[in-house]
Each structure stands twice: as C-alpha cells, then as structure tokens.
Amino acid sequence: xxxxxxxxxxxxxxxxxxxxxxxxxxxxxxxxxxxxxxxxxxxxxxxxxxxxxxxxxxxxxxxxxxxxxxxxxxxxxxxxxxxxxxxxxxxxxxxxxxxxxxxxxxxxxxxxxx
Amino acid sequence: xxxxxxxxxxxxxxxxxxxxxxxxxxxxxxxxxxxxxxxxxxxxxxxxxxxxxxxxxxxxxxxxxxxxxxxxxxxxxxxxxxxxxxxxxxxxxxxxxxxxxxxxxxxxxxxx
Numbered sequence: 001x002x003x004x005x006x007x008x009x010x011x012x013x014x015x016x017x018x019x020x021x022x023x024x025x026x027x028x029x030x031x032x033x034x035x036x037x038x039x040x041x042x043x044x045x046x047x048x049x050x051x052x053x054x055x056x057x058x059x060x061x062x063x064x065x066x067x068x069x070x071x072x073x074x075x076x077x078x079x080x081x082x083x084x085x086x087x088x089x090x091x092x093x094x095x096x097x098x099x100x101x102x103x104x105x106x107x108x109x110x111x112x113x114x
Numbered sequence: 115x116x117x118x119x120x121x122x123x124x125x126x127x128x129x130x131x132x133x134x135x136x137x138x139x140x141x142x143x144x145x146x147x148x149x150x151x152x153x154x155x156x157x158x159x160x161x162x163x164x165x166x167x168x169x170x171x172x173x174x175x176x177x178x179x180x181x182x183x184x185x186x187x188x189x190x191x192x193x194x195x196x197x198x199x200x201x202x203x204x205x206x207x208x209x210x211x212x213x214x215x216x217x218x219x220x221x222x223x224x225x226x
Contacts (some may be wrong), residue, residue, distance in 0.1 A: 004157070042216060042217075042218045042219060043201065043216040043219075044216075045213075045214055045215075046214075056212070058200070060204070064182075091157050093158075097168075099212075099214060100145050100146050100148065100203075100205050100214060102148065102160040102163060103158075103160065104155025104160070105156075105158050105159065106157050107156055107157050108154070108155075108156075108157055
C-alpha cells in the first residue's frame with residue numbers, strides 16, 4: 001500500500017515567492033496533519049483536518065501560512081510570501097479514527113528560502 | 115502550559131536494553147501516549163502507544179505509571195539499526211483546548 005506522499009521533496013526559492021507544498025494521505029484515513037520540523041523548535045503541529053475540515057489551526061505561525069484540503073485525497077500548505085525563517089522540513093501525516101491514533105508520516109519537503 | 119521533557123541524547127552498546135523516559139505535565143486524562151522513531155531524511159514512524167501500565171509489541175515496550183506524568187519506552191537488545199531519534203507524543207487538554215505535543219526527541223546512538 002502506498003504511504004503518505006508529499007511533493008516536492010526539496011524546494012529552494014527566493015524570499016517573497018509563493019510556496020505550495022502538497023500531500024496525498026493514505027486512502028481511507030480521515031485525519032490529516034501538517035507539521036514543521038526545525039532544529040530549534042523540533043516538530044510543531046501547524047494544522048490538522050478531519051474529513052477535510054480544519055479542526056485546529058492554532059499552530060499556523062502567521063497569516064502568510066494557509067492550508068486547504070479540497071478532498072479526501074489531497075491537501076496543500078501554502079506560504080505567501082515566503083521568508084528565510086520559514087526554512088524547515090514540512091511533514092504531512094494521516095491517521096484513521098482520531099487525532100491521537102497512530103499517524104503515518106510522509107518523507108517531508110525540505111524547504112529552503114534564500 | 116504543555117511541557118514535554120526527554121533526554122537530548124543517549125548512547126548504548128549493541129545488545130543492551132535501552133530505556134528512554136518522557137516527562138509530561140497536564141496530560142489529558144483519557145488519551146494515549148505515543149512514541150515515534152525517526153531516521154535522517156525520513157518522517158517519524160509509529161512505534162508503540164499506550165494509556166496506562168504496560169504495553170508490549172514486537173519491537174518495544176511502553177511503561178506508564180498510574181499518575182501518567184511520565185512514560186518510558188524500552189527497546190530490548192538494541193542493534194545498530196536502532197540508531198535514530200525517538201519522540202514521545204503526548205495529548206494535553208485544558209481551558210477548552212486539546213493539543214498534541216511532540217517532545218524534542220532523544221537521539222539514540224548504538225555503538226558496536
């Protein structure tokens with residue numbers, strides 16, 4: 001079975017540009033999570049969805065960040081405009097049956113903002 | 115305020131048992147504590163989950179005392195391939211909010 005698929009794996013862009021990260025959760029999973037990982041702050045939950053509806057976006061750092069889940073098989077995390085401090089690895093994860101059920105993570109998108 | 119504390123790093127020789135403890139305050143009363151393993155350039159991977167006392171699966175055991183203010187991941191007879199970062203994930207609730215908070219991770223180095 002396919003796991004969580006994220007794209008792109010790596011993204012390098014200049015400050016001020018729009019960045020869009022994509023995620024395909026495991027089929028049938030009803031929860032989807034976006035995380036950011038940095039050396040300084042570790043793994044931070046940005047937002048999570050249940051049945052395509054955002055449940056908690058309190059971890060989204062600023063209005064520059066937005067996330068959508070138009071259907072059960074696709075989600076995006078967008079940063080506009082991007083800043084160097086947004087450089088991090090962004091993970092998407094999905095789970096079945098609850099936000100604290102075992103989460104399956106993708107391999108992440110390594111984002112570098114120059 | 116949710117606060118989860120783990121040792122930053124641990125070293126162990128191959129074949130030894132390794133215990134990693136996570137301390138957590140204000141934990142939600144009716145929810146699981148979960149541990150994940152992460153290798154470089156990969157996402158975290160689920161290891162084990164428990165609510166109280168002891169849980170064991172094919173790769174690890176998880177000990178949770180009655181007060182649930184800590185949890186200990188036990189890896190029996192570690193091998194070089196167990197070198198990774200280990201995270202606890204703890205649910206917190208209070209003032210109408212629910213938070214899942216990862217610890218900062220424990221980097222385990224297994225020495226031949």
